[in-house]
Amino acid sequence: MAKPAKTPGVTLRNPERTRERILFAALKEFAMSGIAGARVDAIARRAAINKRMLYHYFGSKEGLFREVLRLKMSQRQAWAETLSGDPAESLSFWFEAACKDTDWVRLLEWEALQEADQRLIDQKERRAATTRGLERIRQRQVRGQISSELDPRHVMLTMRSLTMFPAAFPQLTRLIMGRPVSDPKFQKERAVFLKKFAAAFQSPTHRISSKLNRQSRKA
Amino acid sequence: MAKPAKTPGVTLRNPERTRERILFAALKEFAMSGIAGARVDAIARRAAINKRMLYHYFGSKEGLFREVLRLKMSQRQAWAETLSGDPAESLSFWFEAACKDTDWVRLLEWEALQEADQRLIDQKERRAATTRGLERIRQRQVRGQISSELDPRHVMLTMRSLTMFPAAFPQLTRLIMGRPVSDPKFQKERAVFLKKFAAAFQSPTHRISSKLNRQSRKA
DNA sequence: GCTCCAAGTAACTTGATGGTTACTTAATGG
């Protein structure tokens, strides 16, 4: 009997599915507790697999963490390349993205904290992605969407700061804003603010003319 | 024999000194490894005291963490009240402060990550301090140093973002800037950038006039 | 059907770690 293939998805043994389950469960646990705080047993329980399989596929807790970070990173990067636009749009867009994908922000935060100032996990690809990002900023400078007076690296660092900070420090944000970061009202309000604030990246001349236009229209 | 008081500082038993040693050691260990990652034995070793004393004074690891946070917080707040000034100055100032006192940034980061969205540690005092900070921003708005069009809360959140982010995410900063956060060259450069960038907080009219002046002078 | 390997399981080991017990000793005040 050649068997009807393997009745896809209903076989008892299913390495890929198991791997994915582990990765997804690990993402959640690592985002929640970090690499030191996460419990291997908890990951196994959440993934509904035997703990041994985790070592089978990933060797160690650290190995698993690396793989989780790598996976999430590649997902995001593939996704990030697609969009471009003026700072006003991308600022608020990335801010909202950070609020929605707090797992990612937290993963980066855990990475920041453990950092035994050793080599980064996917250093090479991350460098490449960063370079591409800087290039996109330069293009926008040419197009006049961003002031050419500003160093692209500083622009990028500034944008990252503005978009990620609230999700990274929810307790401070709440203290300042009086609302939890998860509150849609806060997110909306902040997005609006960032759109206005994005003018800071525009070249002085652009900014002046647009402001003057808007004001003269009113008058 | 009435004994020469207690030959201050050289007595064998010295509760205050012990307490301080523990707190200082704990600050270091907690900043380095977080609450879950820090080893009580490591704290005891670093403080050169017996582990038992730690429990004698602080009850538990968490209790110790709370006390450390509280102490550091009160130190900083007392210190923060002193200075005021225009955004250009305070932005770069607080940025440099964050780079220098990474322990503090990391402590806040650990707090952000553990946050079982429970009540904050020194909530009351922190709320009060935040309110005072917002008040100072309003004063600067009145004085015209900050645009009155901007919501003080958003201004504050933005300033915090800009000043703390690099110290909070050294790995990202390094990726973007090509230099470690600890590099004085980076710090200087960023401080200069922030001084320029602080113009974003000034009211449009102010900005326009100053820009126009500068440009017309050239022309 | 049979073999063989990867997928999967349960129970165990080993070491670390937060917290404790049971004790000693310095200072203080009457």
Add this chain to the structure above:
DNA sequence: CCATTAAGTAACCATCAAGTTACTTGGAGC
């Protein structure tokens, strides 16, 4: 002096958690 209390020590323990051992079983190819 002496009693009492707080500071300090060393050895211990229960627990928890990462990683392993030793085993079973599904399924693909022959």
